[in-house]
Amino acid sequence: MRTIDWNDESNSIVMIDQTLLPVEYRVIECKTLASLCEAIRSLRVRGAPALGAAGAFGIALAAELSSADDMDGLTRDLKVAAKTIKATRPTAVNLAWGVDRTINAISDAYDVDGIKDIVLAEAKNIADEDVETNKKLGKHGAKLLEDGDTVMTHCNAGRLACVDWGTALGVIRSAVEAGKDINVIACETRPLNQGGRITTWELMQDNIDVRLISDSMSGHVMSKGMVDKVIVGADRITGDAVFNKIGTYTHSVLAKEHEIPFYVAAPISTFDPDNWEDTVTIEQRDADELRFFKDVQIAPADVKVYNPAFDATPMENVTAVITEKGVFHPPFLLDEVIV
Amino acid sequence: MRTIDWNDESNSIVMIDQTLLPVEYRVIECKTLASLCEAIRSLRVRGAPALGAAGAFGIALAAELSSADDMDGLTRDLKVAAKTIKATRPTAVNLAWGVDRTINAISDAYDVDGIKDIVLAEAKNIADEDVETNKKLGKHGAKLLEDGDTVMTHCNAGRLACVDWGTALGVIRSAVEAGKDINVIACETRPLNQGGRITTWELMQDNIDVRLISDSMSGHVMSKGMVDKVIVGADRITGDAVFNKIGTYTHSVLAKEHEIPFYVAAPISTFDPDNWEDTVTIEQRDADELRFFKDVQIAPADVKVYNPAFDATPMENVTAVITEKGVFHPPFLLDEVIV
Numbered sequence: 001m002r003t004i005d006w007n008d009e010s011n012s013i014v015m016i017d018q019t020l021l022p023v024e025y026r027v028i029e030c031k032t033l034a035s036l037c038e039a040i041r042s043l044r045v046r047g048a049p050a051l052g053a054a055g056a057f058g059i060a061l062a063a064e065l066s067s068a069d070d071m072d073g074l075t076r077d078l079k080v081a082a083k084t085i086k087a088t089r090p091t092a093v094n095l096a097w098g099v100d101r102t103i104n105a106i107s108d109a110y111d112v113d114g115i116k117d118i119v120l121a122e123a124k125n126i127a128d129e130d131v132e133t134n135k136k137l138g139k140h141g142a143k144l145l146e147d148g149d150t151v152m153t154h155c156n157a158g159r160l161a162c163v164d165w166g167t168a169l170g171v172i173r174s175a176v177e178a179g180k181d182i183n184v185i186a187c188e189t190r191p192l193n194q195g196g197r198i199t200t201w202e203l204m205q206d207n208i209d210v211r212l213i214s215d216s217m218s219g220h221v222m223s224k225g226m227v228d229k230v231i232v233g234a235d236r237i238t239g240d241a242v243f244n245k246i247g248t249y250t251h252s253v254l255a256k257e258h259e260i261p262f263y264v265a266a267p268i269s270t271f272d273p274d275n276w277e278d279t280v281t282i283e284q285r286d287a288d289e290l291r292f293f294k295d296v297q298i299a300p301a302d303v304k305v306y307n308p309a310f311d312a313t314p315m316e317n318v319t320a321v322i323t324e325k326g327v328f329h330p331p332f333l334l335d336e337v338i339v
Numbered sequence: 340m341r342t343i344d345w346n347d348e349s350n351s352i353v354m355i356d357q358t359l360l361p362v363e364y365r366v367i368e369c370k371t372l373a374s375l376c377e378a379i380r381s382l383r384v385r386g387a388p389a390l391g392a393a394g395a396f397g398i399a400l401a402a403e404l405s406s407a408d409d410m411d412g413l414t415r416d417l418k419v420a421a422k423t424i425k426a427t428r429p430t431a432v433n434l435a436w437g438v439d440r441t442i443n444a445i446s447d448a449y450d451v452d453g454i455k456d457i458v459l460a461e462a463k464n465i466a467d468e469d470v471e472t473n474k475k476l477g478k479h480g481a482k483l484l485e486d487g488d489t490v491m492t493h494c495n496a497g498r499l500a501c502v503d504w505g506t507a508l509g510v511i512r513s514a515v516e517a518g519k520d521i522n523v524i525a526c527e528t529r530p531l532n533q534g535g536r537i538t539t540w541e542l543m544q545d546n547i548d549v550r551l552i553s554d555s556m557s558g559h560v561m562s563k564g565m566v567d568k569v570i571v572g573a574d575r576i577t578g579d580a581v582f583n584k585i586g587t588y589t590h591s592v593l594a595k596e597h598e599i600p601f602y603v604a605a606p607i608s609t610f611d612p613d614n615w616e617d618t619v620t621i622e623q624r625d626a627d628e629l630r631f632f633k634d635v636q637i638a639p640a641d642v643k644v645y646n647p648a649f650d651a652t653p654m655e656n657v658t659a660v661i662t663e664k665g666v667f668h669p670p671f672l673l674d675e676v677i678v
Contacts, residue, residue: 196642
């Protein structure tokens with residue numbers, strides 16, 4: 001099944017619970033806005049494009065659950081829901097994008113049922129378009145990979161970060177589909193280990209060769225000539241920087257030092273022309289993520305922790321941004337790409 | 340108590356079990372060579388200088404346990420023990436150094452009891468000298484730190500890596516002792532989290548300010564101006580490179596990019612003038628270290644893993660090496676330093 005989807009029978013959102021992987025594959029159902037918000041906050045669903053769909057389906061769910069019997073009342077309910085959903089991951093631009101696009105679609109409706117139909121249809125469109133976008137993006141990016149390449153990646157910009165196929169891993173999938181032999185080095189991606197838990201799992205499901213390393217090893221494997229290219233996803237791309245999972249910036253500096261191409265694979269919806277590196281607030285996550293791994297204590301329980309969710313990679317460190325509209329080499333203006 | 344010591348009553352080696360920290364502080368006793376070797380292999384005792392003492396006390400223990408009744412037999416037993424101990428951590432030059440120095444001391448003996456007395460006395464000397472060495476090293480290094488500095492460190496080059504006081508953390512302790520206010524950023528140091536578990540713990544015991552980050556965050560914190568200096572320890576220093584815990588090289592590249600001084604604190608016994616970067620074999624550790632954290636599965640159980648214990652930081656990336664004989668700025672010849 002897709003990473004996140006709408007269940008027409010139960011009128012609810014279904015998703016793969018990514019916090020349980022790779023130990024357990026479990027599909028969960030969100031029947032309330034609270035359970036969806038909890039799922040987003042706890043990273044049961046994560047990854048920029050998947051969050052776009054999550055935001056969109058969230059509005060559809062809010063419409064479904066609303067008891068308002070006039071358009072004004074329903075619109076008010078949806079706007080409250082929009083605010084609630086966006087607040088769960090304030091740095092994730094796609095989440096807000098999915099919410100807003102769905103809300104904006106209701107201007108076509110002329111009654112309460114119309115609104116409900118339109119927001120659900122729009123959310124489903126967003127999910128379908130995401131898969132199509134990734135396939136296009138993958139095809140563009142696959143041309144950058146050569147037969148026999150070893151590609152290093154960070155976090156999970158795979159099908160589980162999207163509705164399906166993936167961005168960074170979508171490029172790898174498209175290259176493999178085109179008959180190229182690609183090996184992957186997955187960085188485990190502390191503190192929540194999306195690389196170790198999810199990227200490895202989804203590549204192994206597809207029989208794509210993958211080796212796991214700790215994030216700290218990236219310099220070493222590059223210096224040993226073990227990496228031909230780096231491909232990562234993005235949570236937000238401003239005119240001057242790529243915001244992505246904490247650790248991405250570190251890999252970009254190392255790639256520059258070793259003259260290894262550093263690619264960012266992300267749909268156009270990730271672009272944020274209204275912000276710059278210094279106008280984006282990076283969320284700090286819970287300190288316990290570095291003190292415990294599930295029930296295992298891995299640091300003093302009261303140690304001070306610095307735990308930013310993202311970092312910013314300056315565009316100078318990026319060889320190219322791979323989108324569904326093609327491959328763009330910095331420097332470029334976001335407006336040229338978005339139009 | 341010291342990190343590792345000799346118990347005169349039970350004629351055994353006592354040590355703090357570092358695999359249990361920070362959850363539990365437990366002192367264990369090694370009464371057999373097998374238990375010592377297991378403790379070294381499992382990193383119950385770790386850190387270059389502490390391993391020097393472990394190797395030395397290991398020879399003293401082998402002498403104590405030998406049933407040989409002539410000098411030739413006892414010498415043979417000690418040479419077998421030496422080989423066994425050295426094989427537990429082949430990259431750790433201090434372990435071999437402690438073993439060899441203790442073995443070499445027996446040339447002064449004229450009977451079996453003389454050998455036993457001499458190897459124990461020599462092992463105790465090595466432990467005492469280590470503390471003295473670190474205090475000297477700390478004093479030299481402390482001059483490089485300014486009041487208010489934030490120092491980033493990797494792994495644990497603290498008192499628990501030594502017999503006492505520490506090398507990288509010894510420099511910080513000496514600066515604090517000299518009245519300077521020093522803040523520490525500790526990288527957790529995957530996969531065995533010595534930074535998160537041990538460095539944080541020992542600094543908190545001493546009321547030195549410490550914040551924990553994941554290894555991948557080092558680029559980010561440097562780019563944000565949060566790091567004034569980096570100080571790490573070393574497992575082996577060849578003429579062209581510093582071998583230290585995997586991840587050190589990554590930090591060194593990032594420090595260079597951000598023009599942050601990168602210091603290595605290590606006793607002269609760490610210097611290995613007989614090798615170069617490309618003649619040292621880096622041990623690969625167990626793949627399960629990246630698949631499990633204690634009992635928690637953090638990756639597919641059958642995922643391929645690349646897990647080198649160390650990496651090599653080229654001397655060009657090192658601002659200075661801090662030793663008990665003073666501070667040396669590359670380029671320098673090892674022979675100049677060792678003499």
